[in-house]
Amino acid sequence: MTVRELAALPEFEAVCLPDGEREILGGYAGDLLSWVMGRASEGDAWVTIMSNVNIVAVSTLADPACIVLSEGVAPDGDTLERAKEQGINILTTSLDTFDACVRIASAL
Amino acid sequence: MTDKVNFHFDIDGDNFTSAGEASVRIKKLLREMGFSPDTIRRVSVAMYEGEINMVIHANGGSADVDVYGDRIEIILADKGPGIPDIDLAMQEGYSTAPDNIRSLGFGAGMGLPNMKRYTDDMRIESALGVGTTIYMTVKT
Ligand SMILES: Nc1ncnc2c1ncn2[C@@H]1O[C@H](COP(=O)(O)OP(=O)(O)O)[C@@H](O)[C@H]1O
Ligand SMILES: [Mg+2]
Numbered sequence: 001m002t003v004r005e006l007a008a009l010p011e012f013e014a015v016c017l018p019d020g021e022r023e024i025l026g027g028y029a030g031d032l033l034s035w036v037m038g039r040a041s042e043g044d045a046w047v048t049i050m051s052n053v054n055i056v057a058v059s060t061l062a063d064p065a066c067i068v069l070s071e072g073v074a075p076d077g078d079t080l081e082r083a084k085e086q087g088i089n090i091l092t093t094s095l096d097t098f099d100a101c102v103r104i105a106s107a108l
Numbered sequence: 109m110t111d112k113v114n115f116h117f118d119i120d121g122d123n124f125t126s127a128g129e130a131s132v133r134i135k136k137l138l139r140e141m142g143f144s145p146d147t148i149r150r151v152s153v154a155m156y157e158g159e160i161n162m163v164i165h166a167n168g169g170s171a172d173v174d175v176y177g178d179r180i181e182i183i184l185a186d187k188g189p190g191i192p193d194i195d196l197a198m199q200e201g202y203s204t205a206p207d208n209i210r211s212l213g214f215g216a217g218m219g220l221p222n223m224k225r226y227t228d229d230m231r232i233e234s235a236l237g238v239g240t241t242i243y244m245t246v247k248t
Contacts, residue, residue, distance in 0.1 A: 034218035
């Protein structure tokens, strides 16, 4: 499934989609950035409630297919700006982190 | 082969917004130089953790990445407070990061362990009140 296809599901919304054709290969959930850096795999959908600009640098390095902000969290303004510059996909959802993961897993 | 290519970065100590920029730059440079995704990931993740540590714990510093024929060396140097107990600091979960830093997702105490895990060799030199220098090597 591509990031664009995930974003098209009713529970998700794309707030930054510079690379919508990117394929989602799996998922990782977590808010501690060092854990994400160490454990997330390339191509994962990364589900988090962290919305500050540092999630963009982490994504550039850990290379998930997209960030999914759960629990109705919105990205900070400079996060969106930086994500556009760096080509990082960001989706949002009002689902909590568990339900977001379940929804993504069942769609994969 | 003794020839090396050096990349030098100054790491701004009070700018959380730009933290990680040097690592992101290195990732792009190494990709252009044709290194494998695994090597690039290891170097850039290890460097990111070190870069963040210099911003959080040492008020900035410098990063040098030396690319040799068979390895990449990363040298992170700061003039921060130093690390009083390196063995303790290396333990997973140990962190002195303050709450405002934790609320950004840092301070998991996994930075130094990640740096060790992602590199083939890591050495820390630290003196209280003088600073910290971390040497890491990734074989290519
Ligand atoms: N460059 C540094 N200067 C001074 N202290 C440091 C430095 N890097 C790490 N430390 C100390 O080592 C601890 C563990 O570092 P780390 O594993 O990266 O965890 P974290 O950064 O999440 O606290 C830090 O909390 C800090 O006390
Ligand atoms: Mg750290």
